[in-house]
Amino acid sequence: MIAKPIPSLTRDELSVPTDSTIAIVAPELEPRPGGGRPGRGRRRLSATVLHVALIVAGVAMVFPFVWMLITSFKTLPQLLQDPLSFWPAPWTLDNYVEAWNAAPFAQAYFNSIYIVVLAVIGTLLTASMAGYAFARIRFRGSRIIFVVFLATQMIPKQVTLVPFYLLMAQFGWVDSHLSLIVPAMLVNPFAVFLMRQFVLSLPKELEEAALVDGAGRWRIFWSVILPNLKPGLGALSIIVALDVWNSFLFPLVLLNSPDLFTVPLLLSSFRGQFGSLNYGLVMAASAVATIPMLIAFVIGQRRILNSMAASGLGGR
């Protein structure tokens, strides 16, 4: 057993559950033990109090998004004269038209989507390969290499910001998406760790039959292990996608041409250009950058929430 002081390793103890064990948004109603005890009226009252408190908290959580939408439909004169009025009077789409024309949002969405897709596919493949090897193949140095993988997770990415930039400059990858895609595809110690856990949770009998039949490692990996890793791969792709989609510092440093910008980077350009002048415009740009993501989240909320709970680490 490897020593404790590696935070990610200790996820081990929280054991990565497969899809079936984590269900924080499961649809079923759990029977409550002790439901028939006296004091039901009081319980109903406290449930009401609970709901009221949670609704207040929930409204506080979404208020910034609501205010973003409301503001984005207001005209500048209304914003300046009456900052507290709620409904736009009159409603206007000018902010959206202006935001859309001021910056290449469609291009940015295309960039972000294809970068995320390539990064996710690459990570799923390389991390599950490595995770499988660390879990099931015996080879010299596997333990020490695995420990190095875990240890590097302690290094904040930002520590290597300057040398990473210089390296990318050497490769000629500055102002190119390669500097975002290739490293994302090839290094993700957390993903390797997660996939190793998922492989360990598979019964060994799965591969044994194939091994006896004389199947090679690659065939076993490809046609026995990978299909059984589906829940893990699903969770991992959500985590990686969120992480890559939202990353900001590295794209900020590595990309210069607006045509190459990712969605967050393009949005950030509104800060400098239009900043404090017209905040209806800034809110419209923010809405263009966030609403599609929020809709995607609401559609896939069950899988996303369960994946994030299972991974425990989240997509930062």
Add this chain to the structure above:
Amino acid sequence: MTLQPGGAAATTVAPPADPAASAPGGLNKESAWRRRDRRWGYVFIGPQVVGMAVFVLLPFVASMVLAFASWNGLTELTWVGLENFTAQLQDELLLRSIVNTLLIAIITVPIGLGLAVVIAVALEKLKTRTLYLILFFAPVVTSTVAVAMIWQQMFRVDGVLSQTISAIFGIAPPDWLGDPRLALIAVCIVSIWSALGLNVIIFLAGLQNISPSVIEAARIDGAGAFRLLRSIRLPLLSPIIFFSSIVAFISSLQTFDTVFILTADAGPDNATRTIVYHIYDLGFGRFEFGPSSAASVILLLLTLVITAIQFGAQKKFVHYEDDAA
């Protein structure tokens, strides 16, 4: 979910079933198979190992080297020994960055995790909670840039927050982003808001994994709802709270997006300058690669020290199901 410290002791690599061992022909064949299999091991870890070496270890070593050098990318690289560190440690901007970063972490982690525990405990009592989860989690799936852009408008002097406060308390509208002290608080508010949902679902999952038999046993012993929470649920949740606090603290140390966007380049008079902003500013604002690398080494050391302290504290506060059961 097992919470034992030695839980998954499966770190040792499982030996694969060896078909050749049972096959006629014996030892030679087996070792040939093993040798080939070993090579497959290297092939499988190959891509990630190459990526690790090129994109993490190499820049990491370079960062350590640059920390002892003077270079702007154009001139000759010259060795300056510890000069970058001594200069950095006397640099008022770095000290301010460290203080600000630690303040953000010390304010956001306890408040953020505390709120998350309260909300998770409340949600666990409900039968239908999907809507709440969506509300709390929405900021987590929103990019930090968008979050900061939205809150920047909320925090304007003529924005909704300041005007509401002004109207309610009859005071002058606070200038959240212009007042050095309020700017740091604004950064903390945004950080708490955007990370809350993540911790809520993690804690909720933890609470749901407490075995019902433990709860039932305590109930039979006459424990009330509050007693259950204090003596059973929270202690059993403590390992998860603990790991989340480390993750949250370390990620607070890396605060950048929020101060870069929300408080427009580190706020009034560098009031919200953080270490990562400092690294970025030295490296890409002034092209002083040496001092920037020295600052990143300081960030690394800080991260390691905090992690060590938190693991030291772990023994005192964290309970595992074994102890309780």
